[in-house]
Every structure is written in C-alpha cells, then in structure tokens.
Amino acid sequence: MTEGRTSGRGPGRPPLAAAALGDDAIVAAGLALLDEGGEAAVTLRGVARRLGVTPMAVSHHTGGRDGLLARVVAAAHAGLDVPPGDHKASAAEVAAATLAYAQAAQRHPAAVAALFARSDLMPDELKRFSAWVRGQIALRDPSMADRGLALLVDYIHGHLLAASVAPEDAEMEHTFRANVEQLARWVLAE
C-alpha cells in the first residue's frame, strides 16, 4: 500500500479519496473494469473516476496505461503459485496447478483475451507457471515439453470458450476437471 504518495491531489479533495489511492485500490478498480468491459475499459480515466482521483494520479502510481494494464492482468492471475524449485512433481500436482490457471482464466476471461492480444503483458506468475509445467514434462520427455504445455493450455482455453456460452453445468465442470487430470497423466506419461 502506498497511501499518501499522491502528489497530484488538490487541497479540496476529500481525505477518503486520497486514502483510497493505494496500489490495491487501483488494481481492484482496474480488475473490475476489465471484468465488466474488457481490456479497452481499463483506462487511467476509468480507474480515476472509480476512485475519485485524477487520471494523472493513477498514472503516477502505475507508470501509465500499460503499467496499469500489466498490474491488472497480473492481479487476475494472483494465487497461481507453483512449487518452488524443480523437483519432480506428481501428475496430480501438475493437474492442480493447471486447474488453478483454469480457475483464474475462468474468473477473468478478459485477462486471457488481453494476453492473446498483448503477450508483452504476460505476468511473472504465468511465466513461472508455464516454465514449471514445461519443466515437469521435460523431466520425463524433453520432446513433449512444448507440445504437452500446448495441449493442456489450449484444451483449457477451448473448454472455457464452450463453458462461456453454456448454462452453468456441474457435469461439464466435472468432466473438465477429470479431463485436465487425465491429460496431465498422459502428458507426463504416468
């Protein structure tokens, strides 16, 4: 949190608005805009309006619009932790990490779309996840590393596309989880 660092706020602005201008508040506002209106809705002006501050103040905190968008996309993938180090994990562990990615993508589909359009915004969480899954596959069969990662990630994206137009369907979700677990075993030759 960085409350109190807002150099641009005027003397007449209420203290509440100033106090709100921390990184957490900016990211939360940006993520709400992303979820509601997609990448294009994540603007300095939009975040500023939500927080009752000036766009300049938001820019000062984030280093501009791209910095804002990068933080928001990263926040959409928060919690996507992979085990540290490069010890050999089980297929169940790989499946669990892959399902954590699927959950983040399902919660914030606009973040997935933003990364398709702007791979330069790829957050460290997602780079670590990809590298870890690729590494786990490579421990078994290096020639399958890229292919196996593509199988897992593309299957997830294709499922999310189908799920996004289907009514809530517990069986579809169950099938999906079972398929990710199965695919992880296949890809890891277990």
Added chain:
Amino acid sequence: MTEGRTSGRGPGRPPLAAAALGDDAIVAAGLALLDEGGEAAVTLRGVARRLGVTPMAVSHHTGGRDGLLARVVAAAHAGLDVPPGDHKASAAEVAAATLAYAQAAQRHPAAVAALFARSDLMPDELKRFSAWVRGQIALRDPSMADRGLALLVDYIHGHLLAASVAPEDAEMEHTFRANVEQLARWVLAE
C-alpha cells in the same frame, strides 16, 4: 441448383442476376459475408446486394434469414465426411477426421462462433462427425465417449484461438497436427 425458381424477380432485372440466384450462389455469397463480417453480416439484404437481386428473392430461396444462416454454416463444414457405418476405425482415421474439422473451423472461424451462439444451427455434417467420433471412442470405452470428444474438440478450439493471434507458424501447425494425432491415440487407448 434451382435457377428459374425465383418468383419474385421483376421484368426489368437483367438475366444475369436472375441466373445467379441459385442455391450455390446464395451460399457462396453468404459464406463470403460470414468470413468478412461474422454471423451478423449474413443477412438477406447483404446476400441480395451481392447477387443483384431483392432480399425477398433470397428469402424465398432460403426460407428466411435463419434458413440462410443455417445453409451458410453448413457450407462452412462441407467436406467434413466421416466413414459410413460404425466399423471400428483406427486412431489415424479418427485423427484425420478430427483434423478435417479443424481445417473447416480454421477456414471459417465465424462459423464456429456462430455455432457457439446458436447451437440450433448445428449442421448435419457436424452432428455426424461428433456422433462418429463419440462412437469410435465408445467402442473402446463407453465412459470416455463424451470426455474424449470434448478433449479433441476443445483442444482444437483452444489452438485456433492461439493460432488466430499468432503469425503464420509452420512449427505451431506441425505441433498441432502431432498433438491431435497423439490425443486421438490416447482417447482411443491405442
């Protein structure tokens, strides 16, 4: 072809335009509109403008806008033939049919999007394809039929999403074909 069945054309319309109003010409015009502008661009008026006839004449041929769209979506999947009967096919045959679907989807992504939004437009070609793949998996393991079909089709859609934003990449295509073939073998337990 059904040239000459257009009851609505006026006496002053040139013969060329009248001759153009066959099913093939209507479907070709509709498919071009779909590829250029997506489902929303496939209208009686749009096709009529391309062919130099009245929207009413197009409606007469197709049974209205939904009939037009259904024919266009079906045409997007033309050539998606599966072997007749229900003999046990090899994994290579299943992979070939699946790749044929992938090609149709890649050529006409707006048809895929249209079917996500309007499953009532599902063409017979695609129903036969799905039933055949499901049947081939069920011959080995009935409990895998739906799951295996979802794995293949969702993986294809996820790949197409990734490929649609990536530059032409022969290696990515090669990986994709190899993955579909591998996935078919896994799903069929071969």
